[in-house]
Amino acid sequence: MMNNIIEENGDLRIDFESGAVVMIAAVDDAMGLGRRGAIPWNVPSDRAFFRRQTMGAAVIVGRVTYESLPVGRDGRRGLDGRLCAVLSRRSVAAPGAGVVWGSDARELLERCRAARGVVYVAGGGMVYRALLPQATDVLLSRIAGDWQCDVQFVAVGAPEWQLVAAWPMPGFVLQWWRKSAHGGV
Numbered sequence: 001m002m003n004n005i006i007e008e009n010g011d012l013r014i015d016f017e018s019g020a021v022v023m024i025a026a027v028d029d030a031m032g033l034g035r036r037g038a039i040p041w042n043v044p045s046d047r048a049f050f051r052r053q054t055m056g057a058a059v060i061v062g063r064v065t066y067e068s069l070p071v072g073r074d075g076r077r078g079l080d081g082r083l084c085a086v087l088s089r090r091s092v093a094a095p096g097a098g099v100v101w102g103s104d105a106r107e108l109l110e111r112c113r114a115a116r117g118v119v120y121v122a123g124g125g126m127v128y129r130a131l132l133p134q135a136t137d138v139l140l141s142r143i144a145g146d147w148q149c150d151v152q153f154v155a156v157g158a159p160e161w162q163l164v165a166a167w168p169m170p171g172f173v174l175q176w177w178r179k180s181a182h183g184g185v
């Protein structure tokens with residue numbers, strides 16, 4: 001019963017229940033995430049999926065990933081329409097509107113959950129590792145090829161994780177994994 005799959009004009013989105021902590025990542029065949037501080041592939045349909053899926057929610061990123069986001073018209077980085085939560089042990093000055101900072105992963109996660117209900121963990125490698133124990137779901141965009149990445153995604157697989165569904169999308173395959181203890185769909 002896939003009653004939380006929403007398709008609008010052929011565009012897929014999964015509607016998670018409040019309290020869900022969803023890791024969202026694009027990985028290559030070697031589970032690579034990025035190279036030299038950036039994502040080496042260019043898959044616009046995956047960027048569109050990320051935007052659609054995370055809209056309205058809180059999105060946690062590490063400081064390195066935050067610094068890879070484009071600067072907006074106001075000269076600041078962020079994720080429009082979402083609460084952008086940046087994990088860093090440094091104190092960072094003057095974040096833009098819609099951006100919050102935290103130095104403790106669990107505390108930042110709880111703050112995000114209280115603010116928006118559904119929390120997405122959007123990398124990079126260090127942040128996925130830090131928050132894997134709290135994750136309820138993983139959305140993986142599988143990009144074909146080995147892109148010689150220098151940062152890898154944490155291992156997600158059976159028996160702790162179950163593949164709920166997979167969908168072919170333009171330029172990637174989307175997989176939805178769910179932590180077994182969290183129950184079925």
Ligand SMILES: NC(=O)c1ccc[n+]([C@@H]2O[C@H](COP(=O)([O-])OP(=O)(O)OC[C@H]3O[C@@H](n4cnc5c(N)ncnc54)[C@H](OP(=O)(O)O)[C@@H]3O)[C@@H](O)[C@H]2O)c1
Nearest residue numbers: 025026034037038062063064065088089123124125126127
């Ligand atoms: N393919 C994808 O879906 C995807 C998604 C996101 C990112 N990426 C790629 O991943 C790469 C970046 O990943 P990364 O692992 O190098 O960096 P990252 O996870 O983005 O950021 C690392 C930084 O976050 C802070 N941090 C991480 N864990 C923390 C914790 N437990 N407590 C407090 N602060 C913590 C630290 O910041 P301070 O040093 O400031 O203390 C740390 O240096 C880039 O290549 C990027 O393009 C890929």
